[in-house]
Amino acid sequence: MTITFARRAGIVPAIAAAALFLASCGGSGTESTGGDGETTFVTGLASQPEMLVRSFTSDALTATVGLAVGEGLVRTTKDKEVVPALAESWDISDDGLSYTFHLRQGVTWHDGEPFTSADVLFSFQEVLPLSPTGAVLTSTIASVAAPDDATVVVTLKQPLAPLLLALGPQDFSIQPEHIYAGTDLLTNPNNRAPVGTGPFVFDSWSGDTITLTANEDYWDGAPAIGRLIYKVIPDSNSRANALVNGEIDYINKFDVDDTIVKALEGNDEITLQNGRVSATFMTMWLNQNEEPLNDPEVRKALYLALDRELMSKSADPEFTEPAAGSFPTGLWATDTGIDYLDEYGYDPDAAAALLDQAGYPEQGDGTRFSVRLRYVATQPYTQALAAIITDNWRAIGVETEPTQDEATVNSDALFAQQDFGTNLLSLDTRPDPEFGIGRVYKCNPDKLAFNNPTGYCNEELDALFAEAARTQDQAARAEIYAQAQEIIAADLPALTLLQADQPDAIRSSFGGIDEFLSGALSGDLTWSALEP
Amino acid sequence: MLRFTARRLLHAVPLLFGVVTLMFFLLQLAPGDPIQALIGDYPATPEYIAQVTEAYGLDQPLLVRYWEYLQQIFTLNLGESLAGRVPVADLIADRLGNTLILTVTAMTFAAIVGVAVGVWAGVSRSRTLDHLVTGVAVGSLSIPMFWLGQMLVLIFAIKLSVLPSQGMYSTRSTAEGLDRLPDLLTHLLLPALVLAMREIGVVARIVRTSVHDVLTLPYVETARAKGFSRATIIRRHVVRNSLLPAVTVIGYNFGFILAGSVLVETVFGWPGMGQLLYESIRNRDNAVTIGIVLLIAVAVVVVNLLTDLVYGLVDPRIRAGAGAGGRA
Numbered sequence: 001m002t003i004t005f006a007r008r009a010g011i012v013p014a015i016a017a018a019a020l021f022l023a024s025c026g027g028s029g030t031e032s033t034g035g036d037g038e039t040t041f042v043t044g045l046a047s048q049p050e051m052l053v054r055s056f057t058s059d060a061l062t063a064t065v066g067l068a069v070g071e072g073l074v075r076t077t078k079d080k081e082v083v084p085a086l087a088e089s090w091d092i093s094d095d096g097l098s099y100t101f102h103l104r105q106g107v108t109w110h111d112g113e114p115f116t117s118a119d120v121l122f123s124f125q126e127v128l129p130l131s132p133t134g135a136v137l138t139s140t141i142a143s144v145a146a147p148d149d150a151t152v153v154v155t156l157k158q159p160l161a162p163l164l165l166a167l168g169p170q171d172f173s174i175q176p177e178h179i180y181a182g183t184d185l186l187t188n189p190n191n192r193a194p195v196g197t198g199p200f201v202f203d204s205w206s207g208d209t210i211t212l213t214a215n216e217d218y219w220d221g222a223p224a225i226g227r228l229i230y231k232v233i234p235d236s237n238s239r240a241n242a243l244v245n246g247e248i249d250y251i252n253k254f255d256v257d258d259t260i261v262k263a264l265e266g267n268d269e270i271t272l273q274n275g276r277v278s279a280t281f282m283t284m285w286l287n288q289n290e291e292p293l294n295d296p297e298v299r300k301a302l303y304l305a306l307d308r309e310l311m312s313k314s315a316d317p318e319f320t321e322p323a324a325g326s327f328p329t330g331l332w333a334t335d336t337g338i339d340y341l342d343e344y345g346y347d348p349d350a351a352a353a354l355l356d357q358a359g360y361p362e363q364g365d366g367t368r369f370s371v372r373l374r375y376v377a378t379q380p381y382t383q384a385l386a387a388i389i390t391d392n393w394r395a396i397g398v399e400t401e402p403t404q405d406e407a408t409v410n411s412d413a414l415f416a417q418q419d420f421g422t423n424l425l426s427l428d429t430r431p432d433p434e435f436g437i438g439r440v441y442k443c444n445p446d447k448l449a450f451n452n453p454t455g456y457c458n459e460e461l462d463a464l465f466a467e468a469a470r471t472q473d474q475a476a477r478a479e480i481y482a483q484a485q486e487i488i489a490a491d492l493p494a495l496t497l498l499q500a501d502q503p504d505a506i507r508s509s510f511g512g513i514d515e516f517l518s519g520a521l522s523g524d525l526t527w528s529a530l531e532p
Numbered sequence: 533m534l535r536f537t538a539r540r541l542l543h544a545v546p547l548l549f550g551v552v553t554l555m556f557f558l559l560q561l562a563p564g565d566p567i568q569a570l571i572g573d574y575p576a577t578p579e580y581i582a583q584v585t586e587a588y589g590l591d592q593p594l595l596v597r598y599w600e601y602l603q604q605i606f607t608l609n610l611g612e613s614l615a616g617r618v619p620v621a622d623l624i625a626d627r628l629g630n631t632l633i634l635t636v637t638a639m640t641f642a643a644i645v646g647v648a649v650g651v652w653a654g655v656s657r658s659r660t661l662d663h664l665v666t667g668v669a670v671g672s673l674s675i676p677m678f679w680l681g682q683m684l685v686l687i688f689a690i691k692l693s694v695l696p697s698q699g700m701y702s703t704r705s706t707a708e709g710l711d712r713l714p715d716l717l718t719h720l721l722l723p724a725l726v727l728a729m730r731e732i733g734v735v736a737r738i739v740r741t742s743v744h745d746v747l748t749l750p751y752v753e754t755a756r757a758k759g760f761s762r763a764t765i766i767r768r769h770v771v772r773n774s775l776l777p778a779v780t781v782i783g784y785n786f787g788f789i790l791a792g793s794v795l796v797e798t799v800f801g802w803p804g805m806g807q808l809l810y811e812s813i814r815n816r817d818n819a820v821t822i823g824i825v826l827l828i829a830v831a832v833v834v835v836n837l838l839t840d841l842v843y844g845l846v847d848p849r850i851r852a853g854a855g856a857g858g859r860a
Contacts, residue, residue: 042704048811050570050615058571132580186617209803229704231699231801233698234807237682241686242698242699244690248703408563408816409563415568
């Protein structure tokens with residue numbers, strides 16, 4: 001009798017489970033696949049974008065979505081070459097002070113209004129000052145004029161060699177004057193349902209899903225993909241699983257972390273492609289307000305004691321390499337005569353001897369001093385690196401006191417409080433040394449975040465960076481940067497440990513992947529090049 | 533009954549006020565700067581940072597901001613999200629339904645399976661079965677949800693490819709309206725199961741103990757003496773009377789299910805409130821965080837109240853007591 005009763009009670013969940021399972025079998029029938037312009041391309045995002053107009057935020061995810069809709073005057077390829085976008089061509093005056101942009105003709109906004117120089121003028125005057133990454137240009141720009149519908153002239157106060165690199169869509173996308181004029185730009189509803197000139201038209205943003213459709217009137221021809229869908233999947237394991245399972249087709253390199261790389265490596269259906277954007281350095285700053293880190297000899301000894309080959313092997317041998325200098329390998333501005341791996345190659349004995357000389361002998365218990373190490377545990381590779389650092393330094397009698405921080409806590413401690421000894425932080429070198437590398441070493445009296453927090457301030461070095469920014473000729477700039485690299489190598493205010501480059505992850509079955517991933521910045525993708 | 537309900541609702545006011553106050557100040561105490569979180573890994577100029585800080589009113593003294601926030605809340609305005617400048621209420625409204633679909637399904641599933649398993653173990657004379665059920669119940673309580681979720685995804689989505697790994701609908705699906713139901717159910721199965729797992733254990737254990745207790749009561753003896761079959765006794769006398777503690781546990785545990793949904797929604801990419809809460813905490817989007825926690829607090833208060841009311845329906849003794857104002 002007991003058993004009869006139990007069976008009956010168990011029937012309800014069993015039926016429910018069976019019903020759900022049966023339902024699952026019919027669930028996949030509604031998917032659309034193949035067909036010209038019918039194909040849907042799904043991108044997995046790590047979190048909800050803040051808005052869809054990148055000019056008003058530095059949010060990387062905003063760029064991944066928003067730059068399929070909006071465009072800039074120019075774009076930069078991964079070879080750091082500036083190519084036309086909304087500006088078809090441009091002339092630069094001999095003194096480097098005046099830039100004349102000739103705008104593409106016959107382009108219309110997605111709402112049908114024509115695109116003209118008035119939009120560009122408006123964007124320079126009203127949009128650029130609100131761009132977290134572009135606002136820095138406003139102090140360099142003297143005036144902007146639109147002599148006719150197809151021309152815009154930008155006049156600078158002083159030459160800025162990498163100006164065009166700074167006008168890419170990720171820092172400055174052109175916005176429609178007819179929608180924004182006279183409104184509060186930051187709260188304009190267009191920011192979440194943007195009207196642009198790009199290859200895809202905004203369709204909807206509901207919950208965790210954003211949908212764009214092909215712009216049939218795109219100036220470079222209608223895209224072959226009919227629909228772009230962006231789906232938020234916060235957990236990186238889940239994101240990797242969804243890509244393996246074919247539920248999504250692409251993860252932008254910004255949202256690819258080491259968990260995802262490990263999960264996808266060796267899978268033929270997925271292409272992992274790197275080398276697209278400026279390299280990232282896993283950087284260690286040494287706080288020079290603290291003893292004994294203010295002693296350059298101590299900094300050299302600490303660097304000599306670190307086994308960067310092992311770090312790269314343990315992090316990811318395919319997508320990281322030991323850093324060879326303060327500038328990334330392969331960049332035009334990098335002085336190949338400087339090689340940290342030669343000059344400061346792994347040598348614990350030399351490190352110990354250097355510390356003895358510098359006046360930090362081993363105490364009775366075998367230690368010399370201890371150093372704090374702060375890092376963000378969720379940043380790629382930091383955990384593995386911290387373990388190696390602790391081991392390496394212990395071998396020369398230096399104790400490490402590691403602290404794992406959450407990202408915002410870490411930046412507060414580093415940049416606002418200068419409450420650290422050493423740290424680990426992944427820093428993007430950006431397409432031009434002026435924007436990505438200078439900040440690591442230049443004086444930083446205003447305590448700007450993500451700029452040198454060490455208290456190191458060398459006016460000679462600052463003057464070199466300033467001169468390089470003003471110089472137009474690339475070869476001449478490279479010479480100036482070479483001098484800067486020598487000073488950095490001698491003073492070592494920061495140690496570059498690994499040069500890393502996270503790949504984009506995309507399903508291999510799509511065509512045009514190389515061109516799709518030809519832009520220099522993580523969110524600047526050539527969406528119109530994708531083919532089913 | 534009405535007075536009882538009104539009094540309980542009135543009690544909720546200081547509680548919710550406390551939640552808002554505590555959250556507001558705790559989030560202020562949390563290290564990390566919302567503006568820096570907003571700007572991210574980029575060296576913005578001091579002028580830009582000052583401008584943004586002022587735009588969000590974050591340059592005001594803490595108590596002024598607290599007072600302004602209270603006034604806002606009083607008019608049922610949850611403020612604006614720092615990141616997207618969207619009203620928090622809109623963001624939550626967008627997600628609330630999805631979370632309810634997940635949590636109510638999980639809750640129902642847990643109640644049915646939990647009660648069934650609990651009764652089964654309770655009335656069984658087999659010690660092995662009893663131990664087995666208790667063991668599984670304790671196990672389901674101890675397994676971390678995110679781990680179980682990942683394992684189920686690996687098995688059913690990646691290895692067997694019979695279920696989707698994440699989301700609420702197939703991203704490529706173009707179905708509309710009711711046609712989306714099968715798709716939804718497929719996506720619902722794993723997250724609801726994971727979310728229900730812990731509660732199944734809790735409910736099964738409580739019901740099992742309760743059934744054991746009721747079986748020893750004199751009226752069961754009397755019923756048996758009257759010659760009723762065992763099945764009738766269990767159905768009419770034992771199960772009904774054992775359900776009382778289960779109702780309490782299920783109702784009061786609704787808060788746990790909501791809390792659990794944060795993990796489950798994150799693992800399964802379920803576009804609900806839990807995912808929104810996870811993102812808002814990561815982005816230091818305090819208005820969103822307080823808004824969601826406040827809503828969860830309201831939900832817990834309401835569900836607890838409903839639990840007490842259902843309690844009365846199941847057990848007439850309590851209804852009578854409440855009517856006389858005697859229940860504390």
